Amino acid sequence: MFVRQIQTGGDRNFAYLVADDATRTAVVIDPSYQPNTVVRTAREHGFTIVRAFCTHDHHDHTNGNVEFERLTGIRPLLFGDTDSGTGQRIEDGAVFPLGDLSVRVLHTPGHTSDSICLHIGDAVFTGDTLFVGKVGGTDLADGAATEYDSLHSKLLTLPANTRVFPGHDVGVAPESTIRRERETNPFLLRPDLESFVDLKRNWAAYKEEHGIA
Numbered sequence: 225m226f227v228r229q230i231q232t233g234g235d236r237n238f239a240y241l242v243a244d245d246a247t248r249t250a251v252v253i254d255p256s257y258q259p260n261t262v263v264r265t266a267r268e269h270g271f272t273i274v275r276a277f278c279t280h281d282h283h284d285h286t287n288g289n290v291e292f293e294r295l296t297g298i299r300p301l302l303f304g305d306t307d308s309g310t311g312q313r314i315e316d317g318a319v320f321p322l323g324d325l326s327v328r329v330l331h332t333p334g335h336t337s338d339s340i341c342l343h344i345g346d347a348v349f350t351g352d353t354l355f356v357g358k359v360g361g362t363d364l365a366d367g368a369a370t371e372y373d374s375l376h377s378k379l380l381t382l383p384a385n386t387r388v389f390p391g392h393d394v395g396v397a398p399e400s401t402i403r404r405e406r407e408t409n410p411f412l413l414r415p416d417l418e419s420f421v422d423l424k425r426n427w428a429a430y431k432e433e434h435g436i437a
């Protein structure tokens with residue numbers, strides 16, 4: 225499986241090009257700011273882009289969509305959209321073929337109600353739901369509770385060696401694994417919702433105390 229993490233600018237946003245080596249077919253995730261770079265990279269590797277997704281409807285993840293569609297004829301899909309090729313809705317559990325691989329949609333509300341993660345092969349693309357050593361921003365009430373549930377029920381249940389590719393380069397490393405996040409991410413080490421929210425509330429002080437940028 226080919227994975228290319230592309231720094232697109234913005235708020236240290238990442239776009240992703242993910243391809244099946246055997247069939248040279250690819251999907252794109254969050255082609256914001258630099259759809260041209262993403263499409264050029266696919267062409268340089270001889271990949272045919274068959275589908276694109278946005279992890280949620282925030283401008284820094286979707287602002288390249290019009291240009292991306294102009295370049296490829298493919299409209300990036302968000303949660304709730306219907307795929308024009310298969311008629312499938314983008315919803316929890318939806319599966320799309322990618323050559324010998326498949327793309328599985330995980331609905332992970334919290335940061336936004338429409339947040340999705342994409343599980344492809346041995347990797348998961350987590351948008352703004354999970355960063356390396358951090359989690360996505362939410363309010364401290366319903367959003368945090370929903371995010372806590374999404375993290376624990378949808379992401380931490382993936383195989384431990386699953387590679388984690390976040391939507392922003394805002395963590396302690398550009399990529400991680402489910403095992404490493406489970407063992408080191410301070411938000412995921414919190415044993416219950418109350419202490420998870422408590423860390424969100426006191427994150428600035430925690431960062432300073434632990435020398436986290």
Ligand SMILES: [Fe+2]
Nearest residue numbers: 280282335352
């Ligand atoms: Fe966001």
